[in-house]
Amino acid sequence: MKAVLISAAVAAAFWIPLGLCTAAALTPGSGGAGGFALHLLAFAYLSVALCLAHFRDGPLLAAALWLFAFGVLIEVAQVFVDGRSSEFADLAVNALGIGIGCGVYFGARRARVALA
Numbered sequence: 001m002k003a004v005l006i007s008a009a010v011a012a013a014f015w016i017p018l019g020l021c022t023a024a025a026l027t028p029g030s031g032g033a034g035g036f037a038l039h040l041l042a043f044a045y046l047s048v049a050l051c052l053a054h055f056r057d058g059p060l061l062a063a064a065l066w067l068f069a070f071g072v073l074i075e076v077a078q079v080f081v082d083g084r085s086s087e088f089a090d091l092a093v094n095a096l097g098i099g100i101g102c103g104v105y106f107g108a109r110r111a112r113v114a115l116a
Helices: 002-025 035-054 060-078 088-115
Strands: none
Touching (some): 002 035, 002 060, 035 060, 035 088, 060 088
C-alpha cells in the first residue's frame, strides 16, 4: 500500500505541475517578464518529474522527446490565444531545460547505482 501511495504522489508531482504550466501557457495575455527563466526552470523540473514518474529505468531520450513534443504543442496552441505568440526562442529554452533536467536525473541515477 505504501508503494502505491508513493507512486501516486510521484505521478502527481509531474501531472499537476504539467497541468498548471499548460493552463498558464494558454491564458490570454499571461506572457511577459521572466519568460526565459520560467521556461528553463519549468522544463528542467518537468523533465526530472517525468523521468521519476514514468521513465524511472527507461530511456531518457523518450522522456526528452515526449516533453519537447509537449512544448511544441503549447507553442502551436499559443498562436490561437489572444495576447500570446509562438516563438522559436521558447522552444530552444525548453530544450535547454529538458537537457538540464534529464542530465540531473541521469547523474542522480548513476550515483544511485554506484552507491548500491
